[in-house]
Amino acid sequence: MTKTAALLLAGGLALSACASDEDGGDSGSNGGNGGGDLKVGVAYDTGGRGDKSFNDSAIAGVEAAVQSLGGDVDEDIEELSPNEDDSNREELLTQLAEADFNPVIAVGFAYGDIIADIAADYPDTQFAIVDTSVEDLGVDNLTGLIFAEEQGSFLAGVAAASKSVTGHIGFVGGQQSPLIEKFEAGYVAGAEAVKPDIVVDVTYLSPAGDGSGFGDPEGGKVAAQGMYQAGADIVFHAAGGSGEGVFEAAVEAGQRAIGVDSDQYLSASPDQQGVIMTSMLKRVDLAVEDYLNSFADDSLESGTDILNDLSTEGVGLSESGGYIDDIQDVIADFRQQIIDGDVEVPTTP
Amino acid sequence: MAEAPAGAHPAAAANGDAPYAVELRGITKRFPGVVANRDIELRVRRGEVHAIVGENGAGKSTLMKTLYGMHRPDEGTILLDGRETTLRSPADAIAAGIGMVHQHFMLADYFTVLESIVLGSEPTSGGRLDRAEARRRIREIFSRYALNLDPDVLVEDLGVGDRQRVEIAKVLYRGATTLILDEPTAVLVPQEVDELFGNLAELKREGLTVIFISHKLDEVRKVADSITVIRRGTTVGSADPRTTTARQLAEMMVGSELPSPQTRTSTVRETPVLELRGVTVASLTGRPAVDGATLTVREGEVVGIAGVEGNGQAELVDAIMGLRPLAGGTISLGGDDISAWSTRSRREAGVGFIPEDRHRQGMLLDAPLWENRILGHQTRPPAVKGVFIDRSGARTDTERIMREYDVRAPGVDALAVALSGGNQQKLIVGREMSSGPRLLIAAHPTRGVDVGAQAAIWELLKDARAEGMGILLISADLDELIGLSDTLQVMLRGRLVAELDPASLTPEELGGHMTGAHDGSGSAA
Amino acid sequence: MTAVRRVGSALLAPAIAVVFAVVITALVILLIGENPSTALRVLFDFGDTPAQQTQSIVVILNRAVPLFLAGLAVSVAFRMGLFNIGVEGQYRMATVLAAGAGAAVALPAPLHVLLIIVVAMAVGALWASIVAILKVTRGVSEVISSIMLNFIALGIASWLLTGPLRGSEEGAAIITTEDLPESGRFPAINGLFDVVGLAQPRGELYGFLLVAIVVGIAIAVLLKRTRFGFDLRATGLSPSAATASGIDARGMVLKTMLISGAVAGLIGLPDLMGRTHHFGTEFTAGLGFLGIAVALLGRNSPVGIAFAALLFAFLDRAAVPLQFADIPASVVTIIQGTIVLAVVVANEIARQLTRRRAERDTGQGGPPAPESPSPNPTGTAGSRIDEPQGAGA
Incomplete structure (x- = not known):
């Protein structure tokens, strides 16, 4: 019986192989006649498309740019995800470059280790990397899309301290890495700027070198529960998918939480919309879109970083739900001070 | 009773012209490299309990699988109620009114x-x-x-x-009129056996036919109306249970006069091989499992340990082999105190070991025979050369053991699990003998083996004794103990309570000592 | 004949598993509305130019090397019945310390490479020995302790990386140890392609491939040909029989875990010495767990593990081209997962077939009757108690 099944299957495969050969040609050749010359390669961070966060934000920016430039979202964008253990990141970038995608955008600092070497190997291709500074690398065809997360987080700290009743707030970081520490540093500084004696609990879900803290809602929930029980009434997370757990804990505790990266109020369930006070926005989509637009109109200055901060609205606070409408003036005040340089926000805790 | 060809079964004439419920003519079944059944002749009358007896591995199960349609014979015919029938599958057999009650x-x-x-x-x-x-x-x-x-x-x-x-x-x-029961009593306690026999009588009374496969001769004689004996794949004769003794049946099964365990002349020498002095083994329950055991095994002597199982024999064996720590006392081998030695050192010093449970302690079931030859002898030639395994040496020596000890197996690459219990045991005995040990610890050496292998193992032990090996024999088979031992020790609640002379001892007396009825009084020798 | 049959039955289970996995995967691909044959074509399409094709080979081999070592490390313990789930932690510890040690010293090239390898093996072995010591002295299950030690290893490695061994400057997004100097790197063996007349690939072929081959042969010889290997396998087949045969079970647990850990220590080195030259936050984790799958698929034999590692690597290579063909890369993971699942089942089926065949070869009928020591001492030969007695008296 199994033999027959195997034969049938093999036959089926052979037939469909023949069938697909006929139309296989044009889908493989990648046209290139749609939206000008723009063919964008995107190498995702762990998790790939559909992470409701970082990767989705980046691809939204790419699609917006391609559309506005008259390209075809299906034809002119190639998205690749790394494998489970991230061991093939180099392959992703080189294969995109080999296949003549230009520019190639690497989403996430994890590519920072290798992208300079690959960019040097393909001098005719433009590369961009999100979240990593490339200024000191001296590679002409490489651009760093970096963010002043500490500035946005500072405002989140201001909002939290202003709204906290108990004078006790919390921070849950995904992984104890320099990037997430920028969030913490800004958040704590912002909170202390409002209430110098405020108590800020800080927890990281996984240590450096272990990315599991970004995909561990259970761990996020436990961490946040601990903070709420200890008296915190607002918890800010910078923990990717683990933030879901933080929101759950907030719902259960009847307290509030602050989201990250995108306006998480918009994608939350009605329960959680009641507790997501605001989100610290990190507009990867805007950064990527701007980058592609400047690439398309030849105004790109590569070999350096593009900083996205409060002044460019690359970072900021969301206002969905109206929970922080009453303190808008305080926030606006601090924002202006930061932009003006009157307030210096630290980048390390 | 002499062997008679099954075809000349007296019942054939007695039953007149009524067809047999089951008749097999010249059934031969070959497997690659081996003929499992050869010229099988079987006639089973309707309404009888017909026993098929034979040693383990004689081909009983192959025959029954033929009859149940699980494979087809290479030669011969099957007649059911006088009609020639082809059974392609168990479904065919069931349709033809044959049912099988498996052992498992x-x-x-x-x-x-x-x-x-x-x-x-x-x-x-x-x-x-x-x-x-x-x-x-x-x-x-x-x-x-x-x-x-x-x-x-x-x-x-x-x-x-x-x-x-x-x-x-x-x-x-499913409407079976002929039932095949494959070793049905193997899993039953005596009372359940009696109940089963009662059920079989009911089936018979209702006119059903029962084919009963067994190698337990007493049971067969009790329940069967007629008996067919199988040896080495073929039917060697039939017997009437009312007129045949178990011993005669056993001889038909083995094909020769059945040896008895008796040893005739004493070969005991002066030099002690094994000396236990106050050996004590702790147990979890408080009372020591072995309590101050003192005994000596000399060259050429078989010392038997009798006792109801669970009185510390297993722990004593473990202690001698170094598998269990001593709580007190000393063990010496040829004058060396080996109490603190590892199991391996003890084995290297000349202790052979036939364990009680060969599957647990004696073999690697999923390993080939030649690797089983190495087990327990990992440090000694011919199995090893330096730090390396000597494959050809081990294989050659395995072939020797198979030849000399009549281990029936396709070859040295066969897995141990594929051998019958008797053949496994013979391989173990051959292995343990091959390094020429001074002392052999034989725990239940013939347990679970068929009559032929039992006889062979007894002979081997006797030969080893004659050559001067000291043997410590632990057994639950009283005849074996009395027959083989030069000295008998009775073990009761961890203590050696009596030393007896097997020459003047009946199994009944020994049984009395084992249960404590003769407590102390029996220290005759 | 028997040799052919043995090889046949050895290949049977993995073959069934692979076929099964391909069927399942084809169904999954159909379900998401893509064409299974495209996936099949992508799997075997190594590229158009000779250089692309050799590059595909390089990608496969480079991925196979650590997988092979991981499978080997797991299998050594497996063979004696130990479940070393701790390979993950062992190679993490080994890699971070080897990276630290390698960056801290200056030695001539061969010695430097040797030192890094020795440090990695020693650390892996030591870390594994904790599991062994807990097991033999306290009876702690190696499964539990090695899982716990994986977490501890994660913490310690992270602390070492961010603390004493930190090499990257403050504020860098990726934290790494100091780079290994040139002398501590394992040269690529791309010369091999010239020797066999193939085009030079774009990337470098890990020289550590040679080390892996040597280690594989060494382990194969150790297991198959030495007394120690016999003791190890015997313990795996039947601990009680092994003890009765004079094998010191505790000693074997310790020695086996030391070897398993030492091999585990090598897993991170191909990447460390051939590509990244430092340990960092982007360290490739999870190979220890993949190693379990590879060992299962390879049925714990070094040759089998080599094939299993190559198969996994072959599938992993397709992860990128599959995405170009608009088929999610997780297809690869599905195939791998199904293979491993299927192989466990198939192994069992194949084992039963082999056993049954072995039994049939000896002409024995059914399954060997378990000669359970029945309470009735005359269990199998009912005639014994009365008959010889009469005859002998």
């Missing part, structure tokens, strides 16, 4: 008795299981054959005997 039950725990019985041949009404109809038929079967079962009990709550009855009922439910 094939029942699912979470089904009720009723469900288990109907499983596979459910009466349906409109696609649904017709429970009422099934229940009616099952009740009828239960009452007709006096099978005392409750159809609604879960199988998991049943004892072994009841499960067997469920299997029988299941076969009857």
